[in-house]
Amino acid sequence: MYTDSADTSWMWLAREGMVPVVALAVIVCIASVDLSVVSPWSSAPIFGNGETAETTRSTPSGRTPSVPLVLPVAGVPASDLVDTFEDARSGGRTHHAIDIMAPSGTPVVAAAEGTVMRRRTGGLGGKSVYVVSPDTSFVYYYAHLAGYANGAAEGTPVDAGDRLGVVGATGNAESSNLHFAIWAVDDLKRPWARHPVNPYPLLRGG
Numbered sequence: 001m002y003t004d005s006a007d008t009s010w011m012w013l014a015r016e017g018m019v020p021v022v023a024l025a026v027i028v029c030i031a032s033v034d035l036s037v038v039s040p041w042s043s044a045p046i047f048g049n050g051e052t053a054e055t056t057r058s059t060p061s062g063r064t065p066s067v068p069l070v071l072p073v074a075g076v077p078a079s080d081l082v083d084t085f086e087d088a089r090s091g092g093r094t095h096h097a098i099d100i101m102a103p104s105g106t107p108v109v110a111a112a113e114g115t116v117m118r119r120r121t122g123g124l125g126g127k128s129v130y131v132v133s134p135d136t137s138f139v140y141y142y143a144h145l146a147g148y149a150n151g152a153a154e155g156t157p158v159d160a161g162d163r164l165g166v167v168g169a170t171g172n173a174e175s176s177n178l179h180f181a182i183w184a185v186d187d188l189k190r191p192w193a194r195h196p197v198n199p200y201p202l203l204r205g206g
C-alpha cells in the first residue's frame, strides 16, 4: 500500500518505461545547479532521485564498514536474523536491506557510530533515520519506526548502541520490524551514487 504520492508517480513512470528518460532529465537538472548548495543537512530528500529509501536498484557494494556492528534492535539474538537482502519487492525493486522482526516499541539503537544526518517521515520507510559514518563513506538507514528517541535529533553524533527510536510499522511495513540498510556512498553531494551493502553477514558476525 503506497501512500506517498511521489512514489506512486514513479511507479506510473516505471510502467510506462519512462524511468531512464526522466532519470536523465533529473540528473541533468541536478548537475546544472551549484552543487555547493546541496548539503547533506538539507531538508530535501537526499536519497530521492527516483529511488525510494526503502529499496534500490543500485549495484551492491563490495565495500563494508571497517567497524563491527551492533545489532540495531535491542534483545534480538543474531541467530534470529534472516537474510532478505536479495528479496524481490514491488515495481521490480530488490530489497537490499534486512528486516529485523520485533514487537512495536522495542528500542532501536545505532549499529555503528556516526552523525544523525536526517530524520524523515513519510514514504515507504515511514518514520526513518539516516546516520552517516564519521568518514562519510557509509550511511545507515533505519526505517518503519514508531517514534524517535529524544537524543536522535538531526546533527547529533551517536555512538554504536545509542538509542535512535523504537520499532514500529510505519510506511509500507506489513508488521512491526526494523528495515535496516547500509549504503556505501561515493560522495554525499551525489546521493544517487550509492551502493547497498548486505547487513546480514555483518550482523551475524558481530
Ligand SMILES: [Zn+2]
Pocket (backbone or CB within 6 Å): 095, 097, 098, 099, 178, 179, 180
Ligand atoms: Zn524492509
